Amino acid sequence: MAEDEVNYASVVIKTKKQPQSEAKIEKETVYDEVKVNKEPTQGPLSDKAAEKCRRYQQLACCFGILCVLLVLSIIGVCVYQNNITTLTAENQDLRRERKILTEQIETMEKTWNEQNVSRAQWSVDQYCPKGNKGRSCTSCQDGWKKQFSSCYAYNDAPPSDQRNWEGARENCSTKNSDLAVVFDQTEKDYVNTQSPVIKGIQGYWIGLRAEGGKWRWIDGSDLTNQAWIQQQPAVDGQCVTSLQGREWESVSCDENNAWICEKKALSV
Known part of the structure; x- marks a missing residue:
């Protein structure tokens, strides 16, 4: 514990009035010691203020965290929405390409079938030419x-x-x-x-x-x-x-x- 601080106070004691004729009224001064405790005074009010301050700090921290989470959530939603828009556009492009390819395949199949029929007929005509008595087939076509x-x-x-x-x-x-x-x-x-x-x-x-x-x-x-x-x-x-x-x-x-x-x- 720190030593007590010692202050000195002056105490003036006035005497009874003396006649006006006296040249000077003497004053008697008495000194007394007053001890003052250096330790700050702590009481119930200061503890409540500190506790209230800590609660405010905790609330501010929680509010800051909530704000950060909210910002991150908004960013995530924006990115997700952008991805959805991009994927939707790509899906539409793929559907169009699929439709075009399907049409091309159908056209190719039709052309292929027609060519096969024409080729088959050509082969028959070449290897089995028509004559007066019908078709007569040979191992090699005409000219071979x-x-x-x-x-x-x-x-x-x-x-x-x-x-x-x-x-x-x-x-x-x-x-x-x-x-x-x-x-x-x-x-x-x-x-x-x-x-x-x-x-x-x-x-x-x-x-x-x-x-x-x-x-x-x-x-x-x-x-x-x-x-x-x-x-x-x-x-x-x-x-x-x-x-x-x-x-x-x-x-x-x-x-x-x-x-x-x-x-x-x-x-x-």
Whole structure:
């Protein structure tokens, strides 16, 4: 406990009145000690004020938290609403695209069916042409020659209509065929007969070209008899032509030549 503070107070005691004649009235001063406690006074009123202040602080803190939560809730609702609007617009776009695709598929199916019917009818007319006694079916359509289990047709186009190797293959594909592939010497000899010497034709493309340093057929198989190409090196960009009266020859695939198409014969 801190020491008490000591204050001094003056106490003046007046004496009875003296006659006016006396020169001076003496005053007697007495000093007494008064002790004052330095500790602040605490009472019920100060405790209640402090408690009330703490309650106000708690309420202010709760109110601040509620305000923050409210702001966050408003932001969340705005973001959610924006997402809903975006998703709705995307959903509508997807529905429109789906409708367009459905219409396109239906159109394609209709066209495909029509083409299939036309192709089937074309095949019937080609392989089973009508005659005086009705239809007579053959293994190869008109203009093709059957040999072994295949049909062959050579294109003796003039120089102005000749094509490079890729172009010749594209032409064969329009006839449901591909460039001729040879499996044995017998077939090689026959293909040679389908390579007639005609003015302006230097050779007929067949389905053999150089790939990766090897002679390879369009069906993916490798050339097994290198003598057929007279040991000519397989340089990429080179393709093979056939011509009656000479051996196969390696030339640039970009040159223009005639070509020989082949496809499987029908069983009748």
